[in-house]
Amino acid sequence: MITYIDGPEVKITENDGIFVDVEFFHSKEKLTGLEPRRLFPRSGIDRYVALLDGEGNQVAVIRKMENLPEESRNALTKALDEYYMIPKILRFIKMTEKFKIWMWTAETDRGIITFEIRNHIASVKPLYDGRVLIRDANDNRYEIPDYRKLDKKSKAMLMPKL
Amino acid sequence: MTFMKISSNKPLPEKFSKKYNELFDNEQPLFIVTGDLTLDGAYGESALCFTADCIYAFDDSYPEGYERVMYEDVKEAKVKRMYGNATFDAYLNDGSRKKLIRFTFAAANVADAGADFINGILDGADPAELLDAVEGSFLKQRSFCPKCGRKLPSPDAECINCKGKGRMITKFASYAAPFKKGLIVSMLLSVFTTGMSLIPPYITGYMVDKVLPSREMSMLIRMILILLAVYILQYTVSAFRSYILRITGDKIIIGMKKDIYAKAQYLPMSFYDKTSTGSVINRVNSDTSVIQNFVLRITQDAVVQFFTLVGILIIMICLNWKLTLFSLLPIPLVVIIGRFFGKKIGPRYMRLWRRGSAINTLLTDTIPGIRVIKAFTNEKSAVDKYDAYNDEWLREDNQVAKISSIFPAFMTFLVTCGSLIIWFSGGSFVISGAKGFSTGLLVSFVSYASMFYNPVNFFANFSDTYQNTLASAEKILDILDAEPEHNFGKGNIPDRIKGKIEFKNVNFSFDRSKKVLSNINLTIEQGDIVGIVGTTGSGKSTLINLLMRYYDEYEGDIFIDGKNIKDIDIGYYRNQIGFVQQEPLMFRDTVFNNIAYGSSNPHVEQILAAADIANAHGFISRLPDGYDTLVGERGIGLSGGEKQRLSIARAVMKNPSILIFDEATAAVDSETEHLIQEAIERLIRGRTTLMIAHRLSTLRNANKIVVVDKGEIIECGTPDELMALKGKYYKLIQIQSMGEQLRRKKEEENFE
Numbered sequence: 026m027i028t029y030i031d032g033p034e035v036k037i038t039e040n041d042g043i044f045v046d047v048e049f050f051h052s053k054e055k056l057t058g059l060e061p062r063r064l065f066p067r068s069g070i071d072r073y074v075a076l077l078d079g080e081g082n083q084v085a086v087i088r089k090m091e092n093l094p095e096e097s098r099n100a101l102t103k104a105l106d107e108y109y110m111i112p113k114i115l116r117f118i119k120m121t122e123k124f125k126i127w128m129w130t131a132e133t134d135r136g137i138i139t140f141e142i143r144n145h146i147a148s149v150k151p152l153y154d155g156r157v158l159i160r161d162a163n164d165n166r167y168e169i170p171d172y173r174k175l176d177k178k179s180k181a182m183l184m185p186k187l
Numbered sequence: 188m189t190f191m192k193i194s195s196n197k198p199l200p201e202k203f204s205k206k207y208n209e210l211f212d213n214e215q216p217l218f219i220v221t222g223d224l225t226l227d228g229a230y231g232e233s234a235l236c237f238t239a240d241c242i243y244a245f246d247d248s249y250p251e252g253y254e255r256v257m258y259e260d261v262k263e264a265k266v267k268r269m270y271g272n273a274t275f276d277a278y279l280n281d282g283s284r285k286k287l288i289r290f291t292f293a294a295a296n297v298a299d300a301g302a303d304f305i306n307g308i309l310d311g312a313d314p315a316e317l318l319d320a321v322e323g324s325f326l327k328q329r330s331f332c333p334k335c336g337r338k339l340p341s342p343d344a345e346c347i348n349c350k351g352k353g354r355m356i357t358k359f360a361s362y363a364a365p366f367k368k369g370l371i372v373s374m375l376l377s378v379f380t381t382g383m384s385l386i387p388p389y390i391t392g393y394m395v396d397k398v399l400p401s402r403e404m405s406m407l408i409r410m411i412l413i414l415l416a417v418y419i420l421q422y423t424v425s426a427f428r429s430y431i432l433r434i435t436g437d438k439i440i441i442g443m444k445k446d447i448y449a450k451a452q453y454l455p456m457s458f459y460d461k462t463s464t465g466s467v468i469n470r471v472n473s474d475t476s477v478i479q480n481f482v483l484r485i486t487q488d489a490v491v492q493f494f495t496l497v498g499i500l501i502i503m504i505c506l507n508w509k510l511t512l513f514s515l516l517p518i519p520l521v522v523i524i525g526r527f528f529g530k531k532i533g534p535r536y537m538r539l540w541r542r543g544s545a546i547n548t549l550l551t552d553t554i555p556g557i558r559v560i561k562a563f564t565n566e567k568s569a570v571d572k573y574d575a576y577n578d579e580w581l582r583e584d585n586q587v588a589k590i591s592s593i594f595p596a597f598m599t600f601l602v603t604c605g606s607l608i609i610w611f612s613g614g615s616f617v618i619s620g621a622k623g624f625s626t627g628l629l630v631s632f633v634s635y636a637s638m639f640y641n642p643v644n645f646f647a648n649f650s651d652t653y654q655n656t657l658a659s660a661e662k663i664l665d666i667l668d669a670e671p672e673h674n675f676g677k678g679n680i681p682d683r684i685k686g687k688i689e690f691k692n693v694n695f696s697f698d699r700s701k702k703v704l705s706n707i708n709l710t711i712e713q714g715d716i717v718g719i720v721g722t723t724g725s726g727k728s729t730l731i732n733l734l735m736r737y738y739d740e741y742e743g744d745i746f747i748d749g750k751n752i753k754d755i756d757i758g759y760y761r762n763q764i765g766f767v768q769q770e771p772l773m774f775r776d777t778v779f780n781n782i783a784y785g786s787s788n789p790h791v792e793q794i795l796a797a798a799d800i801a802n803a804h805g806f807i808s809r810l811p812d813g814y815d816t817l818v819g820e821r822g823i824g825l826s827g828g829e830k831q832r833l834s835i836a837r838a839v840m841k842n843p844s845i846l847i848f849d850e851a852t853a854a855v856d857s858e859t860e861h862l863i864q865e866a867i868e869r870l871i872r873g874r875t876t877l878m879i880a881h882r883l884s885t886l887r888n889a890n891k892i893v894v895v896d897k898g899e900i901i902e903c904g905t906p907d908e909l910m911a912l913k914g915k916y917y918k919l920i921q922i923q924s925m926g927e928q929l930r931r932k933k934e935e936e937n938f939e
Contacts, residue, residue, distance in 0.1 A: 041284055043269065066270060081897070110228060110271035110291075136230035138223075144665060146541075147461045153579075163293040164698035166271045185534035187541070 028085040030076075032092030039100045043108045047076060047084075059084060061104050066111070067158070067168075074101065112138065114159070114169045117179040133167065140165065145186040157187065194325040195219035196297045200232040203245040206252055207236060216243070218321055220301050222290035224272060233288040235275060237301055239314065242277070244287035256285060264305035266298045268701060273298065277305075292698075299694075300324035324742075358667065359660065362443050363482050369435035376428040377491040383421040384638070385498050390414055392631030432483060440479040447471050447663060453671040456737040460697065465548030470666060473543070474659035481656035489649070492642035499639040506632055507624065513612045514636045517605045521598060521643055528594045533657065535587045540662065542580040549576055595644075602640035609636050673739055676754040684763045684844040685748050686713040686875030688734065693743035695733060703729050704898045707743070711891070716876045718886035718906075720919060721895035727879045730895065731847055734877070735766060747845075765843035765870075769850035771834030773825065778807055779814040782836045789840060801836035802866040803829070828859030835866050846876045852885050860885070883923050892916055 036048040046057045056078070064073040064086070074087040090098055112133035119130040119139075127142040140161040142148045150158045155171035169175065172183060199207070199219050207216070215238070222233035226248045236243040244254045256277050263278045273295050277285045290298060300321045307317040363370060390410055398406050451467055503511040553560060553569050560569050613632055616624040693707040704726050711717050719727045732738055733745060736757060745752045752760060773781050782797060783789045794814070798804040806829055810816045818824060825833070831851060838846065848867060852860040864885060867878075871888070880886050886906075894902035894915050902914050909916040 042274075042286060043267075106228070108269045110224075110269065112230075112271075133230070135224075135228060138230045144461075146466075146662070146665060151541075163291060163295075165291045165293065185537055187534075187538055 027083070030085050030087045030093075032089070033094060035093075035097065037093065037097035037100045039103060043104050045076075045100055045104050056084060061087075061101055061108070063105065063109065066109060070109075074105070110135070111166050111168050114167050116176055117182045120182045131167070140167070149186050151187045157183070194322055195221060196294055196325065197221040199234055199236070200245075203232070203234050203253075206245065207243070210253070211243070217318060218301070218304075218325065220275070220288075220290075220294060220297050222246075222275075222288045222294055222298075224289040224291060226286065226289050228272065228289060233290065235288055235298070235301060237304060242287070242301075242305065244275075246288055254285075254287065256287070258305060258308055261305060261309065263309070264302040266295060266302050268292075268295060275302065297324055358664065359478060359482060362439050362446075365442070366435045366438050369431050369438075373428050373431045373435065374490050376424050376431070378494050380421050380425050380428065381491050381494045381498065383417055383424075384495070385502060385635075386417050387414060388631045388634035388638070389502075390417075391634060392627040394627070395630050396625050396627030436479050436483050439482055440475050443475045443478060443663075444471055447475065447666050450666055450669070450671065454666070454669055455672045455739065456732070457697075457740070458669055463544075463548040463551070465546075465551040466544045466662075467666065468551060469544045469547045470659075470662045474662050477656055477659035478663060481653070481660075484649075488645065492645045495638065496642040496646075499635050499642075503632065503635050503639065506628060506635070507613075507616075510609060510613055510616070510632055514605055514609050514639065516608060517601045518643060521601055524594075524597065524601075525646075525649075528590065529653070532587065532590050532594075535583070535590065536657075539580070539583045539587050540659070542576070542583050546573070546576045546580060549573060598644055602644055605640060606633060606636055609633055672736070672757060673753070674757045676756050676760075678756055679754055680756050680759045681748070681750065684760075686715075686844045687711065687746075687748050688845070688875065688877075689744075689746040689749075690730075690733075691744045691746065693733065693741055693745060695729060695738065695741040697738075702898055704733070704741070707900060709893060709900060709903065711875060711877070713748075713875055714873060715891050716871060716889045717878065717891045717893060718883070718889035719877060719879045719893045719895060720881075720883060720886070720916065723881075725895045726898040727895050728849060729898075731766075731849055731877065731879065734847070735764065736760065762841065763844045765838030765841050765846045767831070767834050767838050767846075767848045767851045771830045771837075773818045773830055773833065776818060777814065778810070778816045778818060778833065781818055781833055782840060784837055786840045793840065794836075797836040797839035798833075800839050800866060800869050801832045802862045803832035803836050806832075826859075828863065831859075831863055832866060835863065835870060839870055844874060846871055846874050848876070848878045848880075850879055850881060852880070852882065883920055894919075 034050055036050070038046045038048075040046050040058055044058045044060055046055065047059055048055045056076075058079055059076040060078075062075045062077055063070055064075055071090045072088065074090060076084045076087070078084055087093065087101070090101060093101065112135045114131045114133050116132050117129065118132060118137065119128075121128050127145060128139055129142055130137065130139040141163070142159070143162045148160050148162075150160075151172065152158065155173050157169040157172045159167040159169070161167070169183075172180065172187065175183065195218060198204075199221060216236035217239065218237050220235040220237075222235070223230060225231035225233060226246045231247065232245075234245040236245070240259070241255055241257045244256070245252065246254075256279075260279050261277045262280050265276050265278065267274045267276050272289055272291055274289050275287045275298050277287055279285060300323075304317050304321050307320075308314060390413060394407070394410050398410055448471060451471075500511070503514070549572065553573075560566060609632060613624075613629040617626055617629055688709075688711040690707045690709040693704060694702060695704040696702045707730065719730065721727050729738075733741055734752070736752060739753065747755065747760075774784065779794055782794050782803075786793075795804060798807055798814075807814055807816070816824070835851070851867065852863050860882075868888065878886060878889065886892065890905060892902070892904065892906050892909050893900055894909070896915060902909050902912060902916055904912070906916075910920065
């Protein structure tokens with residue numbers, strides 16, 4: 026059975042990078058070195074966060090991060106930010122193609138990056154809510170939160186690939 | 188110091204290179220791993236320099252710009268793969284973890300090699316051998332075409348992408364080439380009909396200027412008869428030409444379809460992991476038709492229109508060069524608008540294709556899964572989803588229709604304006620009595636001008652067809668140009684395969700984000716019966732997929748009888764393996780043909796014997812149509828156990844040296860399991876056998892058990908050895924024997 030954490034019954038503290046320690050007030054149990062993982066890393070990043078032990082077994086699931094006390098929430102967010110990296114593309118700077126291999130240069134929330142797209146039919150997935158998920162030749166992931174909100178130049182570059 | 192000579196995935200960034208030179212002038216790094224993220228997760232520069240006794244990590248967040256870690260202080264080095272990024276971690280002897288650099292998956296494989304190097308040093312391995320392994324990883328990383336960056340099957344292989352720029356044209360022209368005779372005949376006939384079509388306007392002008400004013404009836408009749416003869420000839424030849432064209436076009440498309448289907452058979456599994464079957468079907472059916480139309484337009488219409496354009500232009504210039512210039516006035520506008528339209532419509536066609544492909548994918552998913560839909564009373568939701576997809580397609584199609592309707596209408600309008608210009612200027616010449624300008628000439632000129640704008644219109648609209656074709660051509664080339672399964676050992680057929688299997692340092696991941704198999708070392712002797720056990724998702728089936736050569740891009744080597752499996756002819760190799768899967772696939776064919784699948788001209792009694800060995804003959808003979816029973820799609824009409832026994836019979840027909848059973852009895856009841864088990868026991872005698880099983884009782888004949896967990900082999904030995912070890916296998920046996928007792932009890936109760 027899944028143990029759910031609704032919020033105030035635990036205290037989450039930072040451990041080492043992607044790990045956190047969790048203290049359950051009710052049972053007075055303290056678990057260290059748990060690894061938080063989003064159950065919905067694409068569709069609901071702040072809901073249903075699983076806590077895994079060193080063996081990869083699930084200890085509990087946090088229903089909503091916003092219900093956690095601020096200190097716990099910050100510790101959890103920090104660990105999740107360390108683990109997950111899906112740069113949000115803010116604009117496209119350049120797209121060049123040679124022999125069907127595309128090099129896309131984009132400005133993301135983590136800086137400017139040039140990545141390789143081998144086959145934009147398989148690598149670029151537009152979703153119906155306007156989001157576009159991109160996977161490059163090295164299996165790195167990127168996301169455009171809403172392609173309709175991109176600037177005109179970026180849109181002109183992206184549209185033929187959607 | 189020149190860092191380029193040292194193994195590295197990318198040149199060491201200059202600022203780190205300077206720093207390194209300043210600090211460690213005498214100490215050459217052995218190799219370098221260059222990262223593309225800073226420690227705090229932003230895109231930037233970082234690097235690891237590996238030396239014989241320590242590692243230098245460079246990142247701007249270090250107070251001095253670098254950090255040094257001595258190997259003697261390290262307990263273990265590891266690459267921690269996360270979501271979209273990874274870190275190189277050193278676990279120190281004091282129990283702490285030091286995160287040295289961060290990088291994207293672009294550098295993950297070479298970082299792995301770095302971690303293996305340090306761990307090897309710590310284990311006391313030979314540094315030279317370790318460096319060879321590192322060099323191999325870097326070489327693999329660099330196996331890209333220097334021109335286009337495409338990954339190559341081996342470091343010195345030729346890039347199929349860079350063979351030439353006119354690849355697309357050459358490719359599709361090659362399908363038309365065998366039918367060039369028909370195309371040339373058709374083209375000549377086209378030129379003939381074009382020439383014929385240029386005659387009537389001239390005769391019309393002659394009649395206006397000469398025949399009508401002369402009031403000679405016989406002359407008029409003669410002209411009309413000439414016109415009739417021209418029309419009969421023109422339209423008869425035109426009908427014959429259409430017939431030849433149709434036949435030739437059909438032959439071209441069939442050739443293309445055959446090729447795409449054949450290519451699809453030889454594509455690696457990794458292609459199908461990324462491409463939906465609906466999309467492949469769409470390419471075979473719809474996109475080939477688009478290409479066919481285009482090839483015909485290029486080879487026929489374009490030629491005809493070109494000749495018409497040139498012919499009319501010459502005649503018009505001969506008739507009156509001034510009037511010709513007036514009639515050319517709208518041409519630049521037509522060209523400019525044509526280009527603008529091409530840019531607008533191209534992306535739209537691509538999106539329309541994607542929507543169409545999504546519909547096909549939905550159909551290929553749901554129609555075969557109709558039983559599941561009914562079982563979950565999900566019909567309405569399926570219909571709603573299909574409607575939504577179609578609506579989406581319709582929305583996109585509306586956009587395309589809007590542009591592709593407005594454009595030709597606008598072009599025709601421009602053309603009409605052109606004829607108005609001719610009427611105005613030519614009419615003025617006639618009214619003013621300009622020298623050498625008659626009413627007949629004007630009538631001929633207007634006729635020629637209207638014919639002249641047809642080819643102009645054709646070439647202006649050509650961009651629409653071209654863009655549509657490009658979208659389809661790209662999809663088709665995606666299959667035709669995809670790298671097929673590599674057959675490095677083509678023609679290399681050993682006398683026979685005895686069945687000794689060795690996995691040596693095998694690592695594998697479907698993508699770079701997660702390793703599915705790590706450091707697999709396993710030796711299976713000839714005739715061994717090996718049980719592969721482990722929890723779901725532990726990597727058992729992946730191990731088999733590698734042995735079957737469904738995936739070739741793994742690190743390490745797999746040997747059969749001491750030969751690397753990549754060096755053996757792939758067709759021969761797979762023929763030596765009998766593979767019985769958990770959900771055997773039956774084709775829509777007779778029971779006989781389903782058993783005979785893959786065997787050429789088998790004798791009837793061979794099939795009967797195979798069915799008998801597989802314990803299938805009994806139930807087949809009880810079927811009203813016996814071996815002629817038509818098995819429905821995906822085996823509808825047969826029970827799970829029956830299908831499984833047919834699939835075992837199929838394996839018997841191959842007479843393989845190696846047998847693989849992937850959960851062959853997972854989905855059947857005890858009695859059927861017994862029948863299948865009996866069949867398996869008959870089949871495996873004297874053959875190397877690998878059996879994946881959740882139900883450990885089915886492995887009672889195994890002389891070796893391999894326990895796979897989280898992609899690693901954690902236990903390997905005889906069943907007795909593993910029971911004595913009291914590890915994972917022992918635990919699984921304990922759990923299952925309890926479960927088995929309960930199951931039997933329940934079955935007995937139900938029986939009573």
